[in-house]
Amino acid sequence: MSSKLKILAYVCENHAVSAIRAACSSGESLPDSIQIVELPCTGRVETVHLLEAIRGGADGVVVIGCLEENCYHDAGPKLARGRVERIKEVLQDISIEPERVEMINVASVSGARIMLRLREFEKKLAEMPASPFKGAIK
Template sequence: MTEERSIVAFCCRECAYAAADASANARTPLPPSVRLVLLPCTGRVSPLHLVTALAEGADGVMVAGCLLGQCHYREGNFNAVDRVAFVQRLLESVSVEPERCRMFTMSAGEPPKFVAAVKEMDRVIGALPPLQRRGDPIGVGAAATRAV
């Protein structure tokens, strides 16, 4: 990854990833720091994913989903909002900047909003000092690696 910063963006397939595809098709440039991870719905994102990503090397994690009330799976993005808020409190409690974890919403018809979210995240993370990690990478628990 660039020596700059790495941001992992968990994007829901219906709105955020669609907005990303649309803005990319329009060749809108993006900061290279952000790498997309496709999920069916932001409701799938668990604190495990967000914290582990930060622990394993990401400087920031963002969750991008549908506008509230318009989730294609009805209420997944509401769940995601709660989890992001939880992770923010968790980060604060271990003296990590809570803004390293953020949620953004947009509709598939709003590619500029996706672009703005990515740029915003990149700007904020870029302004932060490198994330302090001590000890070995935490790895992931046995249960979490169980494949279906």
């Protein structure tokens, strides 16, 4: 079932992307379900980006940012976390699983950790009922 999942990952191009590259260079690979959108900073992720990803048919959306104390732009991951939390509340309010949206913070050396967290996220989504917006992505 997991191969049919679609997960959109908004990833900071600094430490977070480095962590993913580090994992891939050591033999791991990203789950097929994950489509990455690189951003200069996760502070660029707006709440509408999270909602529209779900509406577009993604089973889940994950924002992968740097550790909060390591942001090149000072407050990016903090802002992103706040927006993720806000959208979780909105989804809960309109009876959509808030767990479909997650935030992960990683250091550039944490390749193994980010892969583990992504597999856990994928597993959690696979156990949920199908998204009512499934198939919206062409």
